[in-house]
Amino acid sequence: MSELVIDPVTRIEGHMLLRVTVENEKAVDAYCSGTLWRGFERILLGRDPRDAPVILSRVCGVCHEVHRIASTLALEDAAGLTPPDNAIRIRNIVEGVTTIYSHATSLLVLTGPDLGVYGLAGKEHPNELELDGEKYNKLLHETILPTQMLCHEVLAIFGGKVPHHMTTIPGGVTTSLKPDKIALAYLKMTRIKETILTVYNYLHGEFIPHLKNEHPELVDVLLNIGVGVKNFLSYDVYPEPEENYKPFFKGGVIINGKPEEFNIDKIAEYVKHSRYADESGGKPSEEIPPIDEYDKTGAYSWIKAPRYDGNPCEVGPLAKMVVAGLYKPLSPHGASLLDRILARLEEAKILVDKVLEWINTLNPSEPVFKEYEVPNSGTGVGLWEAPRGALGHWIIISNGKIERYQLVVPTTWNASPRDGAGRRGPIEEAIIGAPVPGNEDPINVLRIVRSFDPCLACSVHLIGPKQEFTVEISHTHL
Ligand code: NFE
Ligand code: MG
Numbered sequence: 078m079s080e081l082v083i084d085p086v087t088r089i090e091g092h093m094l095l096r097v098t099v100e101n102e103k104a105v106d107a108y109c110s111g112t113l114w115r116g117f118e119r120i121l122l123g124r125d126p127r128d129a130p131v132i133l134s135r136v137c138g139v140c141h142e143v144h145r146i147a148s149t150l151a152l153e154d155a156a157g158l159t160p161p162d163n164a165i166r167i168r169n170i171v172e173g174v175t176t177i178y179s180h181a182t183s184l185l186v187l188t189g190p191d192l193g194v195y196g197l198a199g200k201e202h203p204n205e206l207e208l209d210g211e212k213y214n215k216l217l218h219e220t221i222l223p224t225q226m227l228c229h230e231v232l233a234i235f236g237g238k239v240p241h242h243m244t245t246i247p248g249g250v251t252t253s254l255k256p257d258k259i260a261l262a263y264l265k266m267t268r269i270k271e272t273i274l275t276v277y278n279y280l281h282g283e284f285i286p287h288l289k290n291e292h293p294e295l296v297d298v299l300l301n302i303g304v305g306v307k308n309f310l311s312y313d314v315y316p317e318p319e320e321n322y323k324p325f326f327k328g329g330v331i332i333n334g335k336p337e338e339f340n341i342d343k344i345a346e347y348v349k350h351s352r353y354a355d356e357s358g359g360k361p362s363e364e365i366p367p368i369d370e371y372d373k374t375g376a377y378s379w380i381k382a383p384r385y386d387g388n389p390c391e392v393g394p395l396a397k398m399v400v401a402g403l404y405k406p407l408s409p410h411g412a413s414l415l416d417r418i419l420a421r422l423e424e425a426k427i428l429v430d431k432v433l434e435w436i437n438t439l440n441p442s443e444p445v446f447k448e449y450e451v452p453n454s455g456t457g458v459g460l461w462e463a464p465r466g467a468l469g470h471w472i473i474i475s476n477g478k479i480e481r482y483q484l485v486v487p488t489t490w491n492a493s494p495r496d497g498a499g500r501r502g503p504i505e506e507a508i509i510g511a512p513v514p515g516n517e518d519p520i521n522v523l524r525i526v527r528s529f530d531p532c533l534a535c536s537v538h539l540i541g542p543k544q545e546f547t548v549e550i551s552h553t554h555l
Contacts, residue, residue: 078105079516085112086526088187090139091533093492097522099513104522107501107508109492111380111537114352119366121482126152126451126474127247129482133470134241136484137535139182141240142175142232143463144470144484144535151470152247155457156449162318163445164249166435167235169315169325170262171242172461173432174235177269178228179464180394180425183530184276185221188418191524196284197276206295224272227265231432234262249446254439263436270429277426280419296415298512300407303414303525305507306389308332309396310339310490312469314462315431319438325431326401326462332388334411336400341458343386344469346485347496352376358497361471361483362456379537382493382502383485391503392466392490393529395420403427414507417528453477463487465530488536491529504529 081104084094092113098106117136121129129152134145146168153160185194190213193199193206198213229239235252236242244250288296309331313324330337348358354368358381370376382389390396395412398404398420406416452474459470466487473481493502501509504526511521 081513081517081519081522083519083523086523088190088523088527089531089533090137091531091536093526093531093533095508095522095526097508097511097513097519099516102513102516104508104511104513107505107522108377109380109494109502109505109526110378111492111533112378113533113537114369114371114379115534115537116367118482118484121479122366124479125477126155126472126479129470129472129479130245130247133484136486137532138240139532140175140179140463140465140535142171142236142242143461143468145242145245146172147459147461147463147468147470147484148472149245149247150459150461151457151472152451152459153449153457154459155455155472155474156247156452158248158447158449160249161444161447163254163439163443164245165316165318165322166439167250167252167445168245169317170432170435171232171236171245172315173428173435174228174231174266176464177273177425177428177432178225178232179530180421181221181225181228181273183464183527184418184422184425185216187530188524188527191520191527192418195280196287197279220272224269227269231262231265231269234258234265246446246449248449249444252445254441254445256441259436259439259441263433266429266433266436270433273425273429277422280422298521299415300413301410302511302521303417303507303528304408304410304412304510305391306501306503307334307411308385308388308390309399309412310385310390310392310467311397311400312460312462312467314397326397326403328397328460328462328467329400330385330390331396331400332386332390340386341460344485345384346489347382347384348376349382349497350376350378350494351381352379353381357381361469361485362458362473364471364481364483366481378492378494380489380493380502380533381485382496383490384496384500387496387498387500389493389496389500389503389506390490391529392487393417393421394424394464394466396466397462398424414525414528421530451477463535465532465535466490486532486535488529488531488533492531492533492536504531 130148312328315325
């Protein structure tokens with residue numbers, strides 16, 4: 078038996094440390110640690126609730142639009158307010174475009190290089206998943222970066238700026254709906270759509286068929302590794318005014334392959350293996366502000382362990398698409414490394430059409446916001462879907478101020494450590510069984526981790542001035 082230690086994991090957002098136990102060239106156990114302590118839930122205490130969306134949008138520079146939206150939803154819930162249709166559409170557009178941007182980053186910059194960027198920039202197309210640096214550089218500068226720039230331009234039209242849009246406020250949005258701006262956004266989206274379709278058609282029309290025909294053993298590996306916990310969770314997202322506010326992606330939960338009625342009260346966070354005092358866990362609506370306890374026995378992560386009815390759940394594009402009935406996994410196990418990547422691409426393709434539709438339904442003659450007043454007291458929940466999955470914000474207001482605030486974020490679910498019952502988190506579980514050539518090559522382990530597109534900044538929700546990093550991959554025999 079030997080141990081692989083990867084610290085930090087690269088080409089993901091933030092600081093993750095992985096310990097993988099290896100036996101006979103296979104991963105047999107894994108420990109995933111978030112190595113940063115953040116303190117957003119404590120920063121908010123005693124503040125005006127209207128500060129929350131603005132401060133919390135800075136939780137992350139990657140999913141830089143979603144926390145403002147989720148926090149605003151929590152405030153509106155506490156006030157019993159529904160924003161006007163135009164505001165709902167603009168939030169959908171902002172969310173859709175940020176997800177497309179984020180997926181392009183994951184597919185082509187973070188995860189893609191592990192898979193030779195799918196032959197688009199691979200050595201000798203069709204390839205053995207090895208990246209050609211020169212071709213990749215060309216793809217990056219001629220296609221990926223210009224497309225991402227277009228996404229940011231559309232976001233700036235509706236959100237005022239990128240990152241961290243400024244227009245979502247409790248009661249609606251502050252975007253002015255000028256017809257020329259709407260037309261410009263539409264035009265930019267059609268160009269984004271062209272690129273997404275080109276990548277999509279290439280992958281499904283050429284790359285995957287080629288792999289299946291010429292390298293079936295590779296497809297077999299990609300569909301049989303990274304399976305994970307096989308439980309999926311997602312929240313309703315993209316309410317459509319034209320469809321009686323039905324969410325375009327219907328959320329829900331699937332446990333062991335069976336869909337279950339979603340019940341928010343079944344969500345709880347466990348901290349037995351997290352660096353917080355034991356009383357820091359519980360139901361998000363009741364959790365106390367986190368109390369850090371770095372040296373707690375058995376603790377190995379700053380990430381908590383959210384569970385649904387005690388079950389670890391995968392969240393993200395695969396979960397969202399499977400729960401909504403929009404993706405059928407290719408793997409006989411119901412999930413895999415390849416399914417996670419393909420579901421992400423599928424979601425981007427679906428969203429680009431929906432964003433065009435939402436832009437078309439904007440009505441410049443109707444309002445974009447309603448008056449909002451901070452209630453003297455109340456509780457609110459904002460459930461939403463970030464690019465990486467299910468995002469929840471919970472607020473308690475008393476005397477017009479924030480008494481408590483809790484975020485449970487996508488990567489908190491996926492990169493969670495073991496819970497109170499000792500069950501592994503989804504990424505930990507997905508690593509089990511990964512081939513580790515020579516008992517030391519981490520490539521498959523890293524491919525699996527990156528297929529979740531984790532974000533550690535979000536999941537731990539100020540780095541200490543004395544924090545130190547070790548940048549090395551070591552391999553020690555036990
Ligand atoms: Ni920091 Fe995020 C997304 C959120 S993380 S990237 O998507 O919320 O899990
Ligand atoms: Mg939290």
